[in-house]
Amino acid sequence: MIFVVIALGLIVGAILGLVGAGGGIIAVPALVGIVGVSVADAMATSLVMAVASASTAVLPRLRGGVDWPVAVAVGVAGIPAALAGTALNSLLPQPALLIAFGVLMVAAGIRMLLPLTARDENPERHRWWLLRAALIGLSVGLLTGLLGVGGGFVIVPALTLLLRMPMKRAIGTSLVIIVINSLAAAIAHFGVGGLDVPLTLAFTIPAMVASLVAARFAVRLPGRALQLGFAILVLCIAVVTMITTVAQLL
Template sequence: MTFLVIALGVVVGAVMGLVGAGGGIISVPALVGLVGVPVADAMTASLVMAIASASTAVVPRLRGGVDWPVAAAVSAAGIPAALVGTAVNTLLPQPLLLIGFGALMLIAGVRMLRPIPDNASRGERHPRWLIHAVLIGLGVGMLTGLLGVGGGFVIVPALTLLLRLPMKLAIGTSLVVTVANSLAGAAAHASIGGIDIPLTVAFTVPAMIASLLGARLAGKLPGKGLQIGFAVLVLVIAVVTLVVTIIPLT
């Protein structure tokens, strides 16, 4: 089982490094479906992995690559929402969580097949940027706590479409928010159900290494091809997750 967890860490880390998001929506169903890890342990491990990988990826972007006011506003709303999402998570049965995960992955996969426009701006802030930032934070924070995902695949499109951030700023800002929300979500999940340390270490360390290598490789590959490949992978996992979860219920 350890070898399979390490292999999954490599795959998830490589995906995060290549496309800058999406680790959580792959890691949780993969750990549950392929390794047989309980959903609660898979979510905690996924959130720890998101903290480590996003922290590594944001370091080169700390100067000039993050919109700090937006990151602060989204995180301030997202942290308490992540705690609420974790509390709701404990009240829901595992099959319902997996069905919700599958549905979310379908939406994310379809969204990734469409190009995300860089509407961005010439440095102008959206006039209602603070309201939009808080709403984004509340939504992504709930997802983080409820489903154990960092939410980068949601944050980046939201920041570009609703706040008019340039893509580079949106990615860096998303990474900061992912770290903040995942810290809150991981702490809440661990306090409720504990943390499987061997599983988390075996999954997180190779994911960090693979994300660094993937980030270097990403600059040499066509962005559109990476985006489409990621979208197809997410859609395939979504369909498998939904089928495997729903068939036993019928």
């Protein structure tokens, strides 16, 4: 089983490095459905992986690939929301969390399949950008704590649609926000439960390596290709997650 965990870590890390999202939305269902761990353990492991892999994946994008004012605004706004989401997580049943997971992924995936209008090169100068960034941070932080994911599958569409950010910069900015929110949520999750250290290491280390390699490759790809790949990935995982969850309830 350890080899399965390592393989999953490589896949998840590669996807996170390519599109700045997808780590948690793959990690949680995969760890629950394939490895057989509990949702709580899967979420804790996913958050640790998200912090480590996103930190690695953002390295090739540090020079010009991150909108730092937006990243800080969204990340800081998301910290209290992540703590609130973690508290709410313990009150909800596991199937409800996974189904909510799937619904959100479908909405994000469908929207990202549609062509985006031209993006401003300086979204921090966009009117009301700070208010919009704070709202994005609150929403993403809540999802991070509630579902145990970095939130990239919501952050990337939000940055492109609401702040008119170019796709490649949205991916780099998303990775920084993932690090901030996932770290806050991970600390909160550790306060209410434990962490399977061997599982987390076997999953996280391969994910870090794969994310760095994939991120160096992704900076050479066109933004539209990354957008379509992101959308298709999210929709596929959403369908599998919801079908699996409903089948277990029947």
